Amino acid sequence: MNPWSRTQMAGRVAQDIPEGWYVNLGIGIPTLVADHVPPEREVVLHSENGILGMGPAPEKGRENPWLINAGKQAVTLHPGGSYFHHADSFAMIRGGHIDLCVLGAFEVAANGDIANWATSENDSAPAVGGAMDLAAGAKRVWVMMEHTTKDGRPKLVEACSYPLTAMKAVARVYTNLAVLDVTEEGFAVRDLAPGVTLEGLRSVTAAPLVDGKVAA
Template identity: 60%
Template sequence: MKKWSREQMAVRVAQDIADGDVVNLGIGLPTMVANHLPSDREVILHSENGVIGMGPAPAEGEEDYDLINAGKQPVTLLAGGCFFHHADSFAMMRGGHLDVCVLGAFQVSASGDLANWHTGAPDAIPAVGGAMDLAIGAKKTYVMMEHLTKSGASKLVSECTYPLTGIGCVSRIYTDLAVIDLTPDGAKVIDIVAGLSFDELQKVTAVTLVNAC
């Protein structure tokens, strides 16, 4: 099956970040978006551990581990960027000051419910971090995830079976197969990987899709 690579997914998300947006990139896949933001746009990147104004990842050998994002990855700081107290960072997140957050997920429901902190498995380590604050605090919550689990199950589901992070908070998901808007009129496919048909996508997706490409 045709798929976007992780780099291609990051490029696709970056295309939809508008000039002037203040954006939080969650741990994991979303952090890759920072390396692909269009050079002609000013995007202000925020990290929940108390950094704003981050740039792309540093070149190999130039890492400064006193300057990291929430995923403990070294980052760069653009002119005007700064770092501050953790509580102030969460005040930004909860106060509606973020235009967009991009989060990973274990599951997303067709109605926009998000499950991304715990699978419920007895041996799983729960790690909610600031996801709950981001999911409801940002003006738009996007999810970046692989379309299927390792066992081949759809991560886009009619109803989440994992513990929820937020209810009705996700407006768009980016997977390695498609970009899907979650709307009151259904899950609308607005982009699909080249070479993959809508019918093929529907076969591996657990909810009814609307072709809006």
Template identity: 70%
Template sequence: MRLTARQMAARVAQDIPDGSYVNLGIGLPTLVADVVPPDREVVYHSENGILGMGPAPAPGTGDPELINAGKQLVTLLPGGAYFHHTDAFVMMRGGHIDITVLGAFQVSARGDLANWATDDPTVPPAVGGAMDLAVGARRVLVMTTHTTKDGRPKLVTSCTYPLTAAGVVDRVYTDLAVLDVTPDGFLVQELVAGTTPAELQARTDAPLRFADELAVLGEEP
């Protein structure tokens, strides 16, 4: 059993406190905004120059000039603003973003993040604002599948891809587990139902430690 993308996003959303300023990376992380509890206020930031970003507009009603960093149509909530992308990067670099949720090609046991280039010559490198977010946000969460489509581990002892930033990742959410990055490497806090610690280790390049009270990852929100 593996979690769906929506289930992964819902698990990430549980760890975003009320009142947080949050940047969601391109790809899977954008799903988090759809499943944050409705009674929780989260202010979304986009590095192309938006604060107070709302959900996607209804089909046919979007403003083509109001998009997020992934070029997706978005809306602006009451009190929101859009501005020059330089100001958006000042917010990121100045430590004003509480949480960023990023995708990853690899995360090392030391918390190194690689998410902008691989060894696939058909996929062009794409740095974007990830480097600034990774070092500027107060907390860095990674949301990614546990392995690549061909089964290669994404959680590794040392990254083999170019780094986005070194030693920045706090927690990793995959379709199989929730893991904290500690001074002693990955500590598995939650494991999807039906997967054993041994099976998770077999899908992970880096050594794993498991919490004494290992929780079970779970249900569709």
């Protein structure tokens, strides 16, 4: 089994984003997607703190300390890009103007519920931030995360054990092992990392899986 690296996961997500979409990248590994959008494809990247037209990470030594994403990482702007008040940014989100939001998560349930925040002081995301607005306001939500926790527990589950961010919001999940769509029959497997089998994936997934690689 040869799991995808986070960089490869980001490339896989970027590959699937259609021309012309307005896309919000959530805090954490989703921000890596900005580095992999093909330059010939017009995808307008949004950050909830008030950036539109975000580009990839800057070259080392050329960071602008005043230009950061919602995760406080230095970013760049494409020609024509802009930054503005976060109230205007959330008006875009709540107004349904974002085609896609890519979020990280602790867990995703078989029905599309997402949990990506917690209240424990030991967790790295102690507050929900703008994720609830994004999950409710974006036209579609994709999740990008590791398939299991550091101690091997599945993150694709029948029902989330963490506090919910949103119910039935997730359409697709990208992990280091597979690409899966949320369907009424369960998680439909659209792609597998090299060396990963469907049976092997089932052994680290706590929710129904169906072979969806042939489906559209």
